[in-house]
Amino acid sequence: MIEGQASEFVFAQLPTEVLSDYNELTTELTRLYRLIETSRSFLAKFSRRNQKHGEKAEDYAAEPKQLYDKAHKRRDRSTRDEDLVRRFLDGLVDQEVKFEVEYHKRPMNIDEAVFHEVNFIQTRSGSKSL
Structure with missing residues (x-):
């Protein structure tokens, strides 16, 4: 979970249209921050x-x-x-x-x-x- 200053930073980096659509938001956050384990x-x-x-x-x-x-x-x-x-x-x-x-x-x-x-x-x- 992203909280506090980290969330402010993350959400400031995202386009407004992504912030207003939950599905796009979760897709974008997953793309940017998911942990890829190999x-x-x-x-x-x-x-x-x-x-x-x-x-x-x-x-x-x-x-x-x-x-x-x-x-x-x-x-x-x-x-x-x-x-x-x-x-x-x-x-x-x-x-x-x-x-x-x-x-x-x-x-x-x-x-x-x-x-x-x-x-x-x-x-x-x-x-x-x-």
Whole structure:
């Protein structure tokens, strides 16, 4: 939704005849400001996606899966699994967890990586409370 000064700017740029016809207005606004997403834009989002502080591994893993599938519709399963595991591990906030999962567990797919990450976190927090 366009509000405030942004709406004043946008509407000042449009011809009067467009402003008086709702269908023309929505068509013109869509043409000017719609977000066009391509496989390339999904790939860019996938490549930049990192875990946010406080974000659970399960939640973090879900978005890269969706982005990857939109970016690479025809990738074979093994390449997909390898790419998703790499992105998941590279984006982890906790470097100790990353090392443990990557080098000691060597997950074959992102679901295994998430399982090992969650398991390691639980084990580590359990041993700290002893």
